Amino acid sequence: MATKPDIMISDGPKGMTPIVKTVVRFAMGIIFMFGWYIILYGHLTPGGGFAGGVILACGYVILTLAFGKELGLRKLSDMGASIIDNTAALLFAVVPMFGFLFGWYFLNFLDKGRPFQLFSAGNIPLYNIFIGFKVTASLFAIFMALSIFGRFVSKLVDEEEEG
Amino acid sequence: MILYFLTLVLFVMGVYCLIAKKNIVKKIIGLVIIDYAINLFIILIGYRRDGVAPILFKDMPMEEFARHSVDPLPQALVLTSIVIGLGVxxxxxxxxxxxxxxYKTFNMSEINRLKG
Amino acid sequence: MQGLYPLFTAIPLAAAFLNLLVTKVNKKAADYIAFVVAAVLAVMAVRMLFEAPFSYRVGGWSAPWGILLVSDGMSALMLTLINVVSLLAIVYSLSYMTAYTAKPKYYSLFLLMIAGMNGVVMTGDLFNLFVFLEIASIASYALVGFGTEHEELEASFKYLILGTVASTAILFGIAFLYSMTGTLNLPDMARQLEIVGINRAVAFVIALFIMGFGLKASTVPFHAWLPDAHPSAPAPISAMLSGVLIKALGVYTIARIMFNVIGPNGMVSSLLMFLGALSMVVGVLLALGQSDFKRMLAYSSISQIGYITMGFGLGLNPAVPPAVAALGLFGALYHLINHAAFKSCLFLCSGAFEYRTGTRNRFEMGGLMRRMPVTGAACSIASLSIAGVPPFNGFWSKLVIIMAFMQAGYYVYGSVAVLVALMTLMTFIKLQSSVLFGQLPARFAAVKEAPVAMVVPLVILAMLCIGLGIAYPLFGESVLQAARDSLLDKLAYMGYIIGG
Incomplete structure (x- = not known):
């Protein structure tokens, strides 16, 4: 991995003005905490894996916008995003198959617990977490592919045509 | 009724944007507007004035619940449809x-290598 | 098999993501994963043909609340069609796709498309159908543009825009039906619609569905995307799109909803018959003048889909005697499987010719029969089948459809079908004479036969073209009639809500 610590990149000349960087540093923790709250309490309150995952992905997007792509990619590289994305989707496809052991596909076979507790509702929090991971990773990957890598590809094409 | 009419207006605006604009980015925006109009329409199907959340408690009579609760299914449908819309x-x-x-252009009339 | 029915979507879905993970470590694994998954699915699907009808409750939730999967004759037929053709297309891809980069992504999209199509034909829930339809559609949009050259991207974008409009229309129709019946479960919806009857709102929904699903099936007023999209895709994908995708997403869904949910209806019947006849005529007229091999095949797909739509239209007609309506429907189903066999074969042949000669223009080819005998033979068998020459399968299904129309007293539609059959023959004779026979251009003198992995699927499909015609007694009674009866028996379909 790169040797430079995060703080050197974040204080470097890349990215936006110090005002934005300072605000983002404050907001970052809150955004991630809120995203995780939405994912983990998805079976009790409005929200869930998708909404929470979008919030988390927005956290990474803000990070990238404020500090430049170097830091964003170091926190969640495109390879890492792809692996998280596929693993979460695979788990989401495989866990319902365990339901066959209990009779039906997609059966909610874990203990339901008491209503309105954090650990309740059987499989549903598990699915929310998978979806949360998947949406975070894939939205950030889409953002990267469309903004940074997209521009990069066009530049490559330009160079090819010129040279 | 006025809400349904406004949804229809939104839908027609989307269709206009899709058909009349040459720029492919604007065409995409038109499609998104159409998608949102349909989503709003589905939400309106389940809407009920002064409705309550569709959670049945033990001490709640079934008939009153059926009369006052909103329909939760359209909301689930809209969430799914939003996710699909995002993918598309x-x-x-x-x-x-x-x-x-x-092609170095966003103009649909210049992207015409394929003939009908 | 009954307990494992959902595996038809679960396996390809899981394999699509597993594939992308495994190929991060080993690039070669993609071929094996895709082949093994397709082979397992094909074997399972063929076994489904021998199962009695049943319904499956996903998650153990009973019918009007949970999602219901239904397996009857029609679903089993479509499942077999989809999985067998996709197995052959994947075998073909093993060597054809070496010319492209990013093979793992190609296989993942392919598996997603299979998962979507299997889901569409299995499900008994309208919104679930929409979701699977979108999965298959999104995968196919991406696969059409897989070459990422000028033409591919343009075709993909056109397909994407029109496909999204179609999906929007379908979603709009689903919302309307839900607001009228208060359910999304198809058997339950059929029961509620019996009470509501065919009012103006149902007629509007029918119009939306015919537009939406008709666009996916590319019947004529909605066909503009197909002649661009099918030739631009890689050859195995063209075979999948023409062979099964337009049938699973378009024709099957129209049939299922019109027959089993809304029920026989004179208005829908005459509309479908008219659209079918229009597709037949327009498709074959446009096919005649094409110079691009694959584009010619794409236009001929529109024309052949017209036969199927027209047969379904006759089956829906309440005014003709039930036996005649059943005969029309039977012909349509028979033509549906035949078209999957010969059109996939033709598209794969065109890919093999392109792979060796590097061109798709049929006027630049010629005399290839001598250089590529096996591919050439498969191509001529499939051409003769689609043109309706007697011993092959296309002849029998067209004969059944024409006979049904003549018996029903629709002499105009019947004669149009005869005329279009003759023009199809003309189209494919032109194709044969310019590609397979005649003068071999000097620059193709060194052309060799296609690789084994590409030839095997061609031979199997060509044998299917002959077998489906000659071995009719083996499958006609059991498979086709079970599919026909499952579409005609609306009461049995409504009964799935109780069972399962």
Whole structure:
């Protein structure tokens, strides 16, 4: 991995003005905490894996916008995003198959617990977490592919045509 | 009724944007507007004035529950449809970018190598 | 098999993501994963043909609340069609796709498309159908543009825009039906619609569905995307799109909803018959003048889909005697499987010719029969089948459809079908004479036969073209009639809500 610590990149000349960087540093923790709250309490309150995952992905997007792509990619590289994305989707496809052991596909076979507790509702929090991971990773990957890598590809094409 | 009419207006605006604009980015925006109009329409199906959340408690009479609770299914449908819309939108924008790389234009009438 | 029915979507879905993970470590694994998954699915699907009808409750939730999967004759037929053709297309891809980069992504999209199509034909829930339809559609949009050259991207974008409009229309129709019946479960919806009857709102929904699903099936007023999209895709994908995708997403869904949910209806019947006849005529007229091999095949797909739509239209007609309506429907189903066999074969042949000669223009080819005998033979068998020459399968299904129309007293539609059959023959004779026979251009003198992995699927499909015609007694009674009866028996379909 790169040797430079995060703080050197974040204080470097890349990215936006110090005002934005300072605000983002404050907001970052809150955004991630809120995203995780939405994912983990998805079976009790409005929200869930998708909404929470979008919030988390927005956290990474803000990070990238404020500090430049170097830091964003170091926190969640495109390879890492792809692996998280596929693993979460695979788990989401495989866990319902365990339901066959209990009779039906997609059966909610874990203990339901008491209503309105954090650990309740059987499989549903598990699915929310998978979806949360998947949406975070894939939205950030889409953002990267469309903004940074997209521009990069066009530049490559330009160079090819010129040279 | 006025809400349904406004949804229809939104839908027609989307269709106009899709048909009349030459720019492919604007066409994509038109499709997104159409998508949102349909989503609003589905939400309106389940809407009920002064409705309560559709959670049945033990001490609640069934008939009163059926009369006052909103229909939860359209909301679930809209969530799914939004996610699908997001997927389609990402693909549209990606293809749009690649088209721009190849043709150096967003104008649909200049992207015409294939003939009918 | 009954307990494992959901595996038809679960396996390809899981394999699509597993594939992308495994190929991060080993690039070669993609071929094996895709082949093994397709082979397992094909074997399972063929076994489904021998199962009695049943319904499956996903998650153990009973019918009007949970999602219901239904397996009857029609679903089993479509499942077999989809999985067998996709197995052959994947075998073909093993060597054809070496010319492209990013093979793992190709296989993942392919598996997603299979998962979507299997889901569409299995499900008994309208919104679930929409979701699977979108999965298959999104995968196919991406696969059409897989070459990422000028033409591919343009075709993909056109397909994407029109496909999204179609999906929007379908979603709008689903919302309307839900607001009228208060359910999304198809058997339950059929029961509620019996009470509501065919009012103006149902007629509007029918119009939306015919537009939406008709666009996916590319019947004529909605066909503009197909002649661009099918030739631009890689050859195995063209075979999948023409062979099964337009049938699973378009024709099957129209049939299922019109027959089993809304029920026989004179208005829908005459509309479908008219659209079918229009597709037949327009498709074959446009096919005649094409110079691009694959584009010619794409236009001929529109024309052949017209036969199927027209047969379904006759089956829906309440005014003709039930036996005649059943005969029309039977012909349509028979033509549906035949078209999957010969059109996939033709598209794969065109891919093999392109792979060796590097061109798709049929006027630049010629005399290839001598250089590529096996591919050439498969191509001529499939051409003769689609043109309706007697011993092959296309002849029998067209004969059944024409006979049904003549018996029903629709002499105009019947004669149009005869005329279009003759023009199809003309189209494919032109194709044969310019590609397979005649003068071999000097630059193709060194052309060799296609690789084994590409030839095997061609031979199997060509044998299917002959077998489906000659071995009719083996499958006609059991498979086709079970599919026909499952579409005609609306009461049995409504009964799935109780069972399962």
């Amino acid at each position: 939108l990402a693909l549209q924008v990606a293809i749009c970018l690649r088209l721009y790389e190849k």
